[in-house]
Amino acid sequence: MQDIEYLSVLEDLGLPNFEKIIAERRTRRTFEFLNRNKLAEFLWLSSRILAKGDDSLGFPITQRPVPSPGAIHSIHLVLSNQRDCWLRYDPGQHGLAPLGEIGIRLTGLWEAISQVVNPQDGTALLFIAEPGKIYAKYQYGNSLIWRDAGVIIGHMALVAEALHLNFCPLGITGEPWVSSLSRLYQFVGVGVALLGSRANI
Numbered sequence: 001m002q003d004i005e006y007l008s009v010l011e012d013l014g015l016p017n018f019e020k021i022i023a024e025r026r027t028r029r030t031f032e033f034l035n036r037n038k039l040a041e042f043l044w045l046s047s048r049i050l051a052k053g054d055d056s057l058g059f060p061i062t063q064r065p066v067p068s069p070g071a072i073h074s075i076h077l078v079l080s081n082q083r084d085c086w087l088r089y090d091p092g093q094h095g096l097a098p099l100g101e102i103g104i105r106l107t108g109l110w111e112a113i114s115q116v117v118n119p120q121d122g123t124a125l126l127f128i129a130e131p132g133k134i135y136a137k138y139q140y141g142n143s144l145i146w147r148d149a150g151v152i153i154g155h156m157a158l159v160a161e162a163l164h165l166n167f168c169p170l171g172i173t174g175e176p177w178v179s180s181l182s183r184l185y186q187f188v189g190v191g192v193a194l195l196g197s198r199a200n201i
Contacts, residue, residue: 004095005087007040015162025157028166031122031196034081038165038197039123040094046152046159047077049091057136064091066155069144074133075152075190081123082110105180113192116170122196126174127152128181129190149190160195169193 015021034042051063053071061071068074077089078099086103087096099106109126113119127149134141134148153169160167174189181187 004090004093004097006093006095007043008037009094010041010044013041013045013163021158021162025161027157027168028198029117029168029194030199031120031166031168031194032199033121034123034165034195034197038163041163042156042159042165042195043077043089044094045162046156047089047091048094052092057133059133059136062091066151068148068151069134069141070137072133072137073148074130074145075148076128076130076187078106078126078128079123080106080110080126081121082119086126102181106177109174109177109192112172113170113194116172117168117194119194120196122166122194125156125193125195126178126189127191127193128174128178129188131186131188145188145190153191153193156193156195164198166196166198167193 046065049062049064052060054061062073063071064073078086079089080086086099086106088099090097110119110124113124129145129149131141131145134144138144157167170192172192174192178187178189
């Protein structure tokens with residue numbers, strides 16, 4: 001059984017109004033260290049499971065802060081801030097679990113990130129699709145996977161702005177590293193982003 005680091009459960013964050021968030025959202029490319037409390041806030045507002053439903057597809061459909069075709073949510077989130085090993089976000093328990101030895105297969109991804117944007121002290125977010133989940137309901141699900149990833153990244157950009165964090169989607173997918181993570185399941189990298197605290201100027 002994997003060890004899991006449970007993150008703080010949040011109540012009222014006193015966020016700015018939505019109009020202000022929309023007006024001020026920008027892609028920002030400076031990333032200071034993100035502490036666990038801020039990371040917990042970000043994941044709570046963007047990725048956690050709010051409710052579970054029918055499991056006739058072989059896994060439960062879920063309600064989360066973002067929409068997904070068939071409420072399937074085929075995208076897994078893995079993250080690292082270079083101080084930690086790669087960690088998997090568990091949306092049901094709102095916690096982080098180490099990838100363990102298979103995380104070694106992501107060696108090289110930080111170098112690829114650095115070739116796009118200087119990560120500084122930022123946290124890398126890696127979006128991993130599990131196509132089998134989409135294909136359990138949809139015969140032609142390729143485009144749905146990419147739309148899922150786009151919705152998540154767009155939502156996270158707004159959450160980051162609401163929390164006064166810097167967020168930058170990158171033009172890489174996480175391949176070929178993601179495809180090497182498992183011999184039993186098909187995983188596909190569908191995006192990478194950087195997240196970090198904002199300098200107090």
